[in-house]
Amino acid sequence: MEKFKVLKAVAAPLPLVNVDTDMIIPARFLKTIKRTGLGKSLFYAMRFDETGAEKPDFVLNKDAYRNSKILIAGDNFGCGSSREHAPWSLADFGIRCVIAPSFADIFYGNSFKNGILCITLPQAQVDMLSAKASTGNTAGGAFTVDLENGTITAPDGAVVTFSVDGTKRNNLLNGLDDIGITMQSADKIGAFEDKQRREQPWLYQSA
Amino acid sequence: MTATTLYDKLWNSHVVTSDADGTTVLYIDLHLIHEVTSPQAFEGLRAAGRKVHSPEKTVAVPDHNVPTTADRLLTIKDPEGRLQLEMLDSNCRDFGVPYIPMNDIRQGIVHIIGPELGLTQPGKTIVCGDSHTSTHGALGALAFGIGTSEVEHVLATQTLLTKKSKNMRVLVEGKLPAGVTAKDLVLAIIGKIGTSGGTGYVIEYVGEAFRDLSMEGRMTVCNMSIEGGARAGLIAPDDKTFEYLKGRSHAPKGAAWEQAVAYWRTLKSDEGAHFDKEVVLNAADLVPHVTWGTSPEDVLPISAKVPDPKSFADANKSKAAQRSIEYMGLTVGMPLEQIKVDKVFIGSCTNGRIEDMRAAAAVLKGRKVAKGVGVLIVPGSGQVKHQAEEEGLDAIFTAAGAEWREPGCSMCLGMNPDVLKPGERCASTSNRNFEGRQGVGGRTHLVSPAMAAAAAITGHLTDVRKI
Numbered sequence: 001m002e003k004f005k006v007l008k009a010v011a012a013p014l015p016l017v018n019v020d021t022d023m024i025i026p027a028r029f030l031k032t033i034k035r036t037g038l039g040k041s042l043f044y045a046m047r048f049d050e051t052g053a054e055k056p057d058f059v060l061n062k063d064a065y066r067n068s069k070i071l072i073a074g075d076n077f078g079c080g081s082s083r084e085h086a087p088w089s090l091a092d093f094g095i096r097c098v099i100a101p102s103f104a105d106i107f108y109g110n111s112f113k114n115g116i117l118c119i120t121l122p123q124a125q126v127d128m129l130s131a132k133a134s135t136g137n138t139a140g141g142a143f144t145v146d147l148e149n150g151t152i153t154a155p156d157g158a159v160v161t162f163s164v165d166g167t168k169r170n171n172l173l174n175g176l177d178d179i180g181i182t183m184q185s186a187d188k189i190g191a192f193e194d195k196q197r198r199e200q201p202w203l204y205q206s207a
Numbered sequence: 208m209t210a211t212t213l214y215d216k217l218w219n220s221h222v223v224t225s226d227a228d229g230t231t232v233l234y235i236d237l238h239l240i241h242e243v244t245s246p247q248a249f250e251g252l253r254a255a256g257r258k259v260h261s262p263e264k265t266v267a268v269p270d271h272n273v274p275t276t277a278d279r280l281l282t283i284k285d286p287e288g289r290l291q292l293e294m295l296d297s298n299c300r301d302f303g304v305p306y307i308p309m310n311d312i313r314q315g316i317v318h319i320i321g322p323e324l325g326l327t328q329p330g331k332t333i334v335c336g337d338s339h340t341s342t343h344g345a346l347g348a349l350a351f352g353i354g355t356s357e358v359e360h361v362l363a364t365q366t367l368l369t370k371k372s373k374n375m376r377v378l379v380e381g382k383l384p385a386g387v388t389a390k391d392l393v394l395a396i397i398g399k400i401g402t403s404g405g406t407g408y409v410i411e412y413v414g415e416a417f418r419d420l421s422m423e424g425r426m427t428v429c430n431m432s433i434e435g436g437a438r439a440g441l442i443a444p445d446d447k448t449f450e451y452l453k454g455r456s457h458a459p460k461g462a463a464w465e466q467a468v469a470y471w472r473t474l475k476s477d478e479g480a481h482f483d484k485e486v487v488l489n490a491a492d493l494v495p496h497v498t499w500g501t502s503p504e505d506v507l508p509i510s511a512k513v514p515d516p517k518s519f520a521d522a523n524k525s526k527a528a529q530r531s532i533e534y535m536g537l538t539v540g541m542p543l544e545q546i547k548v549d550k551v552f553i554g555s556c557t558n559g560r561i562e563d564m565r566a567a568a569a570v571l572k573g574r575k576v577a578k579g580v581g582v583l584i585v586p587g588s589g590q591v592k593h594q595a596e597e598e599g600l601d602a603i604f605t606a607a608g609a610e611w612r613e614p615g616c617s618m619c620l621g622m623n624p625d626v627l628k629p630g631e632r633c634a635s636t637s638n639r640n641f642e643g644r645q646g647v648g649g650r651t652h653l654v655s656p657a658m659a660a661a662a663a664i665t666g667h668l669t670d671v672r673k674i
């Protein structure tokens with residue numbers, strides 16, 4: 001996994017509540033066997049019309065925001081299904097950080113596993129950053145998200161601090177893969193199974 | 208000893224090891240797999256040269272993508288969908304994972320077949336790359352949805368790296384009035400707590416209303432826990448649960464059965480156990496519910512009217528309601544009962560079990576589907592289909608003018624041939640009314656099977672109690 005230390009990029013405001021995983025990527029684009037290539041389907045229904053042409057009003061279709069790597073979103077972002085295609089499509093588009101008042105649990109976990117930093121901030125701070133993203137970017141400014149120091153710096157120099165869970169932070173900073181970490185506990189997993197086999201033998205009864 | 212909740216007990220009994228910050232290696236007893244969220248996980252295993260840790264604790268079945276027409280074995284026209292199905296088959300073969308193919312009577316929606324085959328049992332930890340894994344909590348298992356990276360993690364280690372959620376309790380005392388079902392109960396709960404009301408929690412459902420529900424009804428409730436934002440839903444196992452499981456193909460046998468039941472009886476929240484959040488409803492107050500918008504929390508009693516966005520105190524909610532009403536093509540103040548439907552879908556992991564088929568048949572018996580309304584009834588599994596046909600329900604459906612299909616997710620989500628056309632409106636027994644969920648531009652109203660059948664007859668959303 002790619003490491004995440006400091007991200008300097010344009011932030012796109014998307015102040016909608018309950019943006020669900022079907023909005024992030026509609027189900028018909030899930031018929032893939034790869035993790036990549038989904039960026040073109042990101043926010044499909046909001047981004048494109050029936051003919052497949054871009055909707056000029058949608059934020060990521062505006063010139064100032066085409067290369068956004070940060071999304072400033074609304075409450076309960078990523079609700080709905082467990083499809084990891086949602087963070088895959090965000091990552092493939094280039095989004096590495098989402099800032100919102102709250103996230104749906106599964107989406108939140110999935111994002112970190114794909115190198116996307118989700119930052120939860122109080123609504124007022126999100127609104128403030130969203131407002132700065134709406135004006136600041138057009139002047140060519142970029143936001144800086146510094147995971148090591150836990151700061152977001154807006155184009156005008158305003159600073160907001162944030163914190164994320166220690167393990168998630170550490171894994172992102174070092175680009176660590178969960179499976180490798182867990183496999184270091186193989187002995188403990190084996191011991192758990194031995195104990196379970198003794199205490200709950202029916203779980204090991206072959207059907 | 209301190210009093211613990213059912214969730215605490217299930218969690219504690221599966222901790223392999225845990226860090227100071229709470230990050231836990233949690234042992235997984237059953238891993239269910241389907242074609243959509245697994246190919247990338249197997250690809251990852253192959254790339255890293257890893258094996259499946261415990262193939263015998265893993266079961267795969269295709270459901271999301273499969274066509275539901277009788278000719279489905281001959282040809283799957285969509286090349287991408289076909290590739291996903293072929294990949295599942297070959298991945299299972301390569302890694303030694305048990306696989307239930309499309310032509311097997313046991314095939315069906317993954318959350319229907321788990322309990323049906325007795326794979327789902329009280330006390331187990333169960334995961335699947337699908338958010339509606341919460342369904343299995345109806346049997347007292349700790350069950351939740353995971354993403355594909357986690358699918359890969361469980362395949363490789365039979366564990367999950369995760370943190371504990373908080374405890375929430377939903378208490379509903381009293382008896383549900385006639386005509387009010389498990390679906391109405393869970394819709395009312397979501398209406399009350401909102402789609403993020405359960406975020407960060409595992410919900411235990413307690414009280415007479417849940418105890419009285421059949422196992423199928425309990426599954427409907429737990430299924431939609433995720434629509435309330437919760438990681439999982441739980442109902443403590445009781446005699447009804449054991450009765451349901453006894454004799455199922457993967458249920459414990461012989462002396463092991465007695466031993467298992469003795470353990471299962473210990474699976475309940477202790478008196479005085481701490482819950483971080485509690486919500487209380489009174490069953491006697493409940494009525495049939497229906498959604499009007501594009502979020503499951505946009506739900507009201509069938510007797511209500513399309514709400515005015517201005518009536519929402521929160522500015523963001525008001526904006527969302529405005530957007531929903533436009534998308535749904537409704538007018539403010541219009542009685543919900545006047546909303547005409549083009550399609551009716553009865554099925555899905557929420558309401559695709561035998562009891563749901565019976566409830567629909569009870570309304571459709573001897574009646575005709577309204578002119579111009581297309582009705583699709585899709586059993587959740589091959590076994591549900593078989594049983595419904597034994598009981599003659601299929602004949603009732605087809606005589607009424609509905610279509611009776613092969614098992615699968617079908618019109619619950621727009622990724623197989625069963626989709627709504629843009630602008631089409633559907634009374635659906637599924638669980639999500641998101642924009643485009645049932646097909647691009649499709650409009651979804653979530654209802655119970657009886658309410659869906661009532662809408663099929665009248666051609667508009669209808670209070671089934673009037674029929």
Ligand code: SF4
Pocket residue numbers: 270271316317318337339555556557615616619620637638
């Ligand atoms: S029936 Fe619908 S909700 Fe259930 S698993 Fe299938 S697609 Fe998901």
